[in-house]
Amino acid sequence: MNRNYIILTLIMLILAIGTIFISQRQFTKQVPPEELLWDVLQPTRFVSTDLVAKRIIEKDPSQLLIDVRSASQFESFSLPGAINVPFDSLKTSAAMAYFGNPGTKVVLFSNDGILADEAWILLRRLAYKNNYVMKGGLNGWIQTIIRPLAPAETSSEKVIEQYNFRRAASMYFIGSKTDVNKSQKAKITFVKRKKSVVAAGGC
Amino acid sequence: MGPLIPNGIITGDWNFVIAILLGIAFGFILEASGFSSSRNIVGVFYGYNFVVLRVFFTALIVTMVGLLYFDYFGWLNMSQIFILPTFWQPMLVGGVIMGLGFIMGGFCPGTSFTAIAIGKIDGLLFTIGLYLGIGMFSLAFPLFGDFYNSGNLGNVTVSDITGISSSWLALTFTIVALAAFWVTMLIEKKVRKRITEYKF
Structure with a gap:
């Protein structure tokens, strides 16, 4: 038999067996x-x-x-x-x-x-x-969405719009726990009607 | 790193240059292996010349093992390699037709061109027949278009279907190939004693 063939056969066999050992090293895909x-x-x-x-x-x-x-x-x-x-x-x-x-x-x-x-x-x-x-994170979530701070009245329209969205979102997430402006509460006054007095006397 | 073009290491304009260089190399290897002679090629079916088996098995195992090492060294990302989709029924039938043509004509498509390159008439006739066959197939395509697209398994490899790791497959193929090399060498020795040696 030709000696070169035997050497080549052995090299190929060793290389092929080597693949089994290299594949056991797990390479995870990663970005540079x-x-x-x-x-x-x-x-x-x-x-x-x-x-x-x-x-x-x-x-x-x-x-x-x-x-x-x-x-x-x-x-x-x-x-x-x-x-x-x-x-x-x-x-x-x-x-x-x-x-x-x-x-x-x-x-x-x-x-x-x-x-x-x-x-x-x-x-x-x-x-x-x-x-x-x-x-x-969730801290930011609480600060911005759940308990938004009212912006100054002089803020831009965009900021106020954002605030309004946050208040609405807050209502969506935790239910309507909005502060009700008490000053605007309409005062209900009961006016007692005077009893009509029936004219005394007469017939 | 690789594949080079999908990873932007070289531009897609190089496609044709690489194709030509690979084509030249392929043709050179086919000719150097004696594949432009149909006697050499069909010898594998008659048992007096197994050079086809040896060349293609060598290419197969070197590539299989080589790709695994390339992947290991990070030179080639195996997940980016294009795998032809498998249409199992048409491929089986096509393989049978190809085998019949192979043994009758004495060439496969690639080797018929190398035969033309060295001026063989049988190679030329084979190639004419090849183009006639392609033309007939194209014209008759509506008849078996459905079959042509049937049994699609997708872009799968043997290791995907069987679940065996590719390195074990590579080892198995290598052992089978190396065994085949030695066995065919013995067969050739026995057969060639009884037949007159051809001068190719």
Whole structure:
């Protein structure tokens, strides 16, 4: 037998066996660091609480709210329709099914927005797109949507319009607990009718 | 890194340049392997020449194993590779027709062109027949258009269907191919003793 054939056969066999060992190293798909850094700097990765509220009210099916806080915190309070994916179980396959689906915008939120931000960076590093962070987190939600501060009367029309939307949204989310302006209450006064006195005497 | 064009490393304008270079390389390898002779090609069916099997099996296992390593080194993203959709019934029938033509004509489409390139008349006739067949197929296409598009399995690979990992498949194919090389070498030795050696 030709010696070259034997050598070639052995090389091919060793290379082929080698593929079994290399494939066991799991390579997760990830974006290059430069791209990640660029995306982190983009302000478009944040969504305002107003927009989130608007989409919830409109029942926008493309919005998927993900609460990255712990399960106990999620149970005590969360946004309507939100799904709980605790930060430490973010990389499980069950949780990953929520991300990267075409046509859905995933909005991540936590109490202050930092945890959600971290989750966003992890997801972006894993090359998932269409993820957003709710600016200000749930604290921001309370401050802006649930208990909006009345702007000064001299504010621009846009600010006042935003305030009105927030008040309406607040009513939508927590029921009508609006402050009623007492000064405008109409005072109801009962006027007693004088008894008609029948003329005495006479017949 | 790769594939080069989808990842924007080179522009799509290079498509034709690469196609020509690959075509030249392919033709060169076919000719160098002796594929422009139909005796060499059909020898595989008669058992006196297994060069077809060896060349194509070599290409297959080198590519299979090579792609796995390229993917491992990050030179090629396997998920971006285009996989032809599988239409299982038409492909089966087409394979039978192709096999019949192969053994009758003594060429496959690619090798018939290399045969023309070195001035073979049988290659030329085969190619004329090839174009006649293509024309007939095109004209008669409405008759079997439905069949042509039936049994679509999508862009699947063997590893997608069976669930076996591609490295195990590559190893299996390599072992089968290497075994085939040695077995066919033995067969050739036995058969060639009984027949007169052809000068190709």
